[in-house]
Amino acid sequence: MADGSTIPMQRAAAGGGSLKRFARQRSTVAFLMTLPLIAIIGGLVVWPAGYAIYLSTLNRRMTEFIGLTNFDILLESETFRMVIFQSMFFAVTAVILKALIGFWLAHMLHHLPTKGQRKWRGMLLVPWVIPPALSTLGWWWMFEPSYSSINYVLAIFAVPAVPWLGEPWWARISVIIVNVWYGAPFFMIMYLAALKSVPEQLYEAAMIDGATSWQRLRYITLPMMRNIISITVLFSLIVTFANYDIVRVLTNGGPRDLTHVFASYAFQVGVLSGNIPRGAAVSLFMFPILAVIAFFVLRGVTRRNQQEA
CATH class of the missing domain: 1.10.3720.10 (MetI-like)
Incomplete structure (x- = not known):
């Protein structure tokens, strides 16, 4: 038979576990709800910024990788x-x-x-x-x-x-x-x-x-x-x-x-x-x-x- 003092501790542990599960569940739901916004930011901000970095490393006809040459030409202008x-x-x-x-x-x-x-x-x-x-x-x-x-x-x-x-x-x-x-x-x-x-x-x-x-x-x-x-x-x-x-x-x-x-x-x-x-x-x-x-x-x-x- 369990000691009477251990019963509150078991209940507290069970309560703590349920709270942790609830917190994890809420964070998962919040993340899923923010996915559309993250997708919009990625499509309208992150992808264009990355593509601009890629474009800046190409020649005028966009057929050859030239590294930082465009930046060097600009700074000399x-x-x-x-x-x-x-x-x-x-x-x-x-x-x-x-x-x-x-x-x-x-x-x-x-x-x-x-x-x-x-x-x-x-x-x-x-x-x-x-x-x-x-x-x-x-x-x-x-x-x-x-x-x-x-x-x-x-x-x-x-x-x-x-x-x-x-x-x-x-x-x-x-x-x-x-x-x-x-x-x-x-x-x-x-x-x-x-x-x-x-x-x-x-x-x-x-x-x-x-x-x-x-x-x-x-x-x-x-x-x-x-x-x-x-x-x-x-x-x-x-x-x-x-x-x-x-x-x-x-x-x-x-x-x-x-x-x-x-x-x-x-x-x-x-x-x-x-x-x-x-x-x-x-x-x-x-x-x-x-x-x-x-x-x-x-x-x-x-x-x-x-x-x-």
Whole structure:
């Protein structure tokens, strides 16, 4: 006859075994339910990326394996080196401006009454809702030298006309302006959501201690928002690096190929010039840059989460 003390232990062991079986069963069911999503990601992301790597190692006729020759040719090209500079300048400048403007707009909206905040939030989101190709076409009309509305307004104040799309640096600034106009509302709505999650008690305690507005921003708002700021900047940086619509519609890479970014130059080399392998090599230059940036940003977010836990 079993000892009375062993019966609870046997029941606990049986219960533990059933829990383990249930956990395994649930993980199996969850894996099976995610298989369609995994298949979609594999078909739309992993396979094209692997095929692009394969294409970049072929010659122009795609009949011979040439290794890294396409990358060597690109790095020796002055035009491609300018594309690297332009892509970095465009992405970094645009993301910084979008982050600053988005934070300022979110901070302003956060202090508005709920009714007025809803109205302004809807209006400020309009640039982000409009398809970028369509909104860029409107900006092209405003920049175009023959009937530029911006230059018309400048002429009223006796300011000389600006060659928005005809001079390299002005063309670069024009592309950045359109990208900031389109992307700042995304930063605004993300930062506004983060501001809503900051406890008001922290601000009240800081005000009682005599903290100024700048001190509350520096020691409460920014530390509480740093994870969402990091993720938003990373996401925007990836999207901005791969930006195609704005450059294609606004400048088409001109003047003299000085406003191309990786995506638009890859299209020109791969599709318009008929050199698919070299175009694939151009597009792959974004991957190591973004991978390094993503690694450091996500590592910082993970470390902060561990410290808070």
